[in-house]
Amino acid sequence: MHRSIGFYLRIYGKILVQDIKSKMSYRSDFIISTIGMICTNIAGFVSFWILFQNFPSVDGWGYYEMLFLYGFSLVSLTPVQCLFDNNWSLRIYVYSGDFIKYCFRPINLFFYYQSEIFDIKGLGQLAFGIGTLIYAWAKLGLPVTVLMILKMIVFLITASLIMIALQNAAAATCFWIQNSFYVLDLVFRFKDYAKYPITIFSPVFRFIFTFLMPIAFIAYYPSLVILRPDEIPLLSWLSPVIGLVFFYLSYKFWMYGAMKYSGTGS
Amino acid sequence: MNLKKYLTLTRAGIIESLQFRLSAFIMVIGNMLYLIVVYFLWKAIYDSVGNQPINGMSFYDTLIYLVLATALSGFMEMYTVWEMGRNIQSGKIVLDLLRPMEYRKYLFWSYSGSFVTQFFFTFLPTFIVVAVLTHGAIPMGINLLYFVISVVMAVSINYSIDFIVGTICIYTESIWGINIMKQVVVMLLSGATVPLAFFPETLRKVVSCLPFQSIYNAPLTLLLNGDPDPVYVLQTLGIQLLWVVVMLLAGKLFWRVSLRRITVNGG
């Protein structure tokens, strides 16, 4: 029996609805977590604001341009937060041997594992990010055309794919090493660096953050397409392809690890 | 107090955390990476204002401050809130309460092994790298002693805050939400993300009345000041000591009151 994309979407939809229903039944947890998420975003914004109280610009990037990058990184980080949050539990399942329980279903293992959790809190961040983007967009006087918005969406998805790929790969290291939390945490911290323009780094690190640890693709390269339309480097145009390739590779790596791991203990 | 009893816990903690060789290595990489990003970011910032000291802090001061704040935070994060939250929810807390040690002490000393490894794997290398890279911008004098005393008190205040927040988990099942709120508030208001010197005047005044600035801002400003005014030192350490006592008592009191809820409800 062949299972199509439609099949997977339908399954995901059903799990999602059920999951949200059950989360709503833990009301106080839901509310407190949402407040926590809002606090995180406000605090992030406040530190950003304090910084720019002291400095008018950084390396030729003005306040609103930096704000745009900031908003862009928030939005592009939402999918990884919402859809792939179960990656954080992976090492616990692997360590305890419980991961084996995901291996007996006749559907894609990666999909089945990730579909289990939808982190609804991420939506707050999405709203905050979109608000920031719109505000910065208006203040920068960027044109509002269908093409621009289309470009924006494509490049936001691109950026998301890169972050998802990084997180998948980081989570999958738990199939080989015992305490992979630090790897995941390291990659998670990448998101904090994503919001800065790559030009502030020296050439060596520019190379590293572009090709070895592709942090610059989470916000900088994709957002250049919108922000500085006159000086778009080739890497920006290539970023959708790079995003897809990275995502595919990380998926393969994850699956390879899962198959190799084979539930050793017990 | 039988110190040996506690040191056994410390030793077990060291062995446990050493078993993860790669994680130790990755931790170092992670911190180096952070160091690089912070370095270039602030270099760009200072470049754009012509490398003038801002609010009394030079580029190197800011750099040292922020990097060591991160190293300190790695060292002070004890996951107390998670541990308590999980134990309260699973009911394991009842077993822990039966131990012949006060719960807050038991929790602290179980984790203390990681202090030692974190100190050698994270804090010390970071400190050395920063000291070398900034060409001796860290003054090496009596300020180091003040710094150590201040850090010890900071650990205590931080732990008390964690313990208080962990106690809240008795009342709500939301561990993640509570923990993230605490983390965000502590990191911002303690000056760990942006030094307090950069805060706007009014905000700085408000923050200086809160216990959080004693965690990062106090030890780090003491470290960066090579020729400190004794009055300033006494004042800073005095305020810290005050917060140590206040938070300790607040934590104990809150715990005692909340514990009744556990014993009444049976967990």
Place this chain on the structure above:
Amino acid sequence: MKNSTENAIVMKGIVKEFKVLNRREGLKGSILDLFSRDYRTVTAVDNISVEIPKGQIIGYLGPNGAGKSTTIKMMTGVLEPTRGEILVNGCVPYKNRTKNAENIGVVFGQRSQLWWSLPLIESFRLLKEIYLISEEDYREMLDLFRSLVDIEPLLHKTVRQMSLGQRTLSDILAAFLHNPDIVFLDEPTIGLDVSMKAKIRTLIHALNQEKHTTVILTTHDMGDVDALCRRIVIIDKGKMLYDNDIAHLKGFFGSYRTLKVRMDGDLQAHAEEIRKEVDFSVSADEEWISILVDEEKEKVLDVLGRLQHTHNIRDMQLEEISTEEIIKKIYEEGVE
């Protein structure tokens, strides 16, 4: 389609090896482990061959770490054998994990595969989608479940809220939901009370009868074996020790009888004394001292007679050897 003349599972000379890290002890050891690692090869499954016909319930026994779970993982396609041939429903499981998964159901001890925070009925509905079960088959199966156990109170409970027994029951039902050819049950009755164990055994038996499903049952509980299996396979340290009917096995030990005696005072102390007097294995519980007598060596009545001289026996019973004792003897001595 289920065909009773075919084999559900065929394994020929299956071997599975693992590399295991040697951890050193103590503080110094952990520091050494940081810098160099020392691996050794462990053979978890060593040359096992077995054929399981369709529709059979087979008991798969062995002590902890014998290689049972590893074998099950190879049969379900999660693990690839190091050497040997394996066919499940005519295809190689590890090459076709997904396809194989459509025709099997798995219950892995206490690890529930259901969605933790969903009501059972919602889990069932999701499984219906995942296994592409037709509406008709789904209803028919639920009706069958209803006729076998009282599932109504469970359907609207989340797995999180269930007791261990209810959870196991739900997991077993979920494993049968898509009417698979083979169901693997790993320690299904572990940690359950007597009445729940009986309920679960009845359920498994009924489902096997009704749907002619092949059931591979790994367990430590001889009650499960006696209630469900005619054939058992015993492995220890990765090697196959026995593969045949239980009755046949009992034939091997036909000359064994269990002599049970009751006496006053501390039974453990008495058992200790008796151990010195006879040449057989002696054990004691709260009520009885059991002596496993091999009548080829000495007649039961002779043993009893000897004991009467030295002890004040208040009561006695004579029993056939139990499956549990047979297994224990096989672990200890093997089958010649």
